Amino acid sequence: MLETFKLRKFTPDDLQSVMQINRVCLPENYTDYFFMDLYERFPETFIVAEENGKIAGYIMCRVEVGLSNHGLGGLIRKGHVVSIAVMPQSRRKGVAQALINAALEGMRHYKAKLCYLEVRVTNDVGIALYKKLGFEVTRTLDGYYSDGENAYVMTKKL
Numbered sequence: 498m499l500e501t502f503k504l505r506k507f508t509p510d511d512l513q514s515v516m517q518i519n520r521v522c523l524p525e526n527y528t529d530y531f532f533m534d535l536y537e538r539f540p541e542t543f544i545v546a547e548e549n550g551k552i553a554g555y556i557m558c559r560v561e562v563g564l565s566n567h568g569l570g571g572l573i574r575k576g577h578v579v580s581i582a583v584m585p586q587s588r589r590k591g592v593a594q595a596l597i598n599a600a601l602e603g604m605r606h607y608k609a610k611l612c613y614l615e616v617r618v619t620n621d622v623g624i625a626l627y628k629k630l631g632f633e634v635t636r637t638l639d640g641y642y643s644d645g646e647n648a649y650v651m652t653k654k655l
């Protein structure tokens with residue numbers, strides 16, 4: 498498929514566009530400080546997709562240290578997808594898949610050994626996307642979201 502979009506790293510000039518996409522696409526919204534903090538700490542895993550000169554999607558992540566729980570032994574670095582969204586008119590063109598693959602590369606740069614994320618148990622599209630990329634459901638978090646919905650934790654080894 499001919500790609501109509503291109504990926505690049507987030508820059509501070511993108512902040513308002515990314516916050517707008519976040520508000521349109523997801524109920525979990527954050528302050529500008531929160532976005533900028535993740536950019537400053539983990540620039541390699543904050544990626545945007547541009548289509549026709551406008552930002553159509555983003556992914557932002559953080560890298561944490563924690564117990565492996567996946568047979569990798571001891572404390573490891575984990576990449577955590579904090580937020581990903583693609584504008585409705587740009588969906589189903591592989592944008593999210595490309596954003597995740599670019600973020601996984603960034604996580605490898607930070608020496609993360611696995612990647613995980615939370616997804617609403619009713620988000621069939623999100624779950625299908627992550628399964629396609631090799632993520633597996635590893636846990637359920639009861640009442641994880643502020644409206645009480647449960648989350649699946651989905652994980653992929655890097």
Ligand SMILES: CC(C)(COP(=O)(O)OP(=O)(O)OC[C@H]1O[C@@H](n2cnc3c(N)ncnc32)[C@H](O)[C@@H]1OP(=O)(O)O)[C@@H](O)C(=O)NCCC(=O)NCCS
Nearest residue numbers: 581582583588589590591592593594616622623625626629
């Ligand atoms: C989830 C989301 C990011 C997917 O973005 P996208 O750019 O349309 O996804 P892609 O085109 O890369 O899709 C990759 C794969 O995901 C799955 N997928 C994506 N959209 C789907 C849909 N509407 N129905 C079923 N499967 C779907 C498919 O397996 C697809 O591969 P395919 O097109 O070869 O079948 C987008 O729908 C979105 O922003 N949703 C609202 C926010 C959200 O739910 N974020 C995730 C929260 S954890």
